[in-house]
Amino acid sequence: MPVLKHDTLPIAAENDVVLVRQAVRKWAADLGFGLVDLTKIVTAASELARNTLIHGGGGTVCLESLAEGARKGLRLTFEDQGPGIPDIDLALKDGYTTGNGLGLGLSGSKRLVSEFEVVSRAGEGTRVCVIKWK
């Protein structure tokens, strides 16, 4: 799949979550996303960046603008070297939480994007890759 441009941002502090939101907003706007889709991908990015920070102990996000034929999309890959997710199916259930949140971060962001993939190994970290097609 051709990648038009890519960039990697750190997620090491609370303010980085804000910067990730702003970057995703700009990239999605540049790709011509409508307001609802733009709001969805920015919200999903906010949830996933917070997960990377809080559960993964920090990490990175890679932003990629994709072009597949006529359609365009934005791919976000969040990676951390944290403790990993022992049971992904359980983690994807609404309301399941290990922290003090609502347990909507992972399951909720899955509903906001077009494609969603989690790869995690206990002790090695987690990679969450999402795509929003325009």
Added chain:
Amino acid sequence: MERIPILRMGDLLLVTIQVDMHDRLALALQDDLTARISETSARGVLIDISALEIVDSFIGRMIANISSMARVLDAETVVVGMQPAVAITLVELGMSLAGVRTALNVEKGMSLLRAARGPRGEESGDARAET
């Protein structure tokens, strides 16, 4: 540290969120607002989120918390001005903000609060604003 300003108007508190809040700022607002309700014996809280471009589960939870805490302190909360795209996203995310009163704009929110606070509010009709 950066803070979201809380304005007082009679027995109402007004908050307009105009910045992209990081999580600690959202938590600080929750603490500040509950402290101000108790200090000022406010009967109503109006939170204007029309400038917010997203509400994720964290900010959604903060809004729900403020509303519950205010209710326990005998104050009504109305959240006004949510953008349609934000509402669509929030519900799809899985948060319906059950128990939080909303209104489309500040004017409608104010009349909701006025109606909710009843006779005691009508006695003190003078509006004072202070920061």
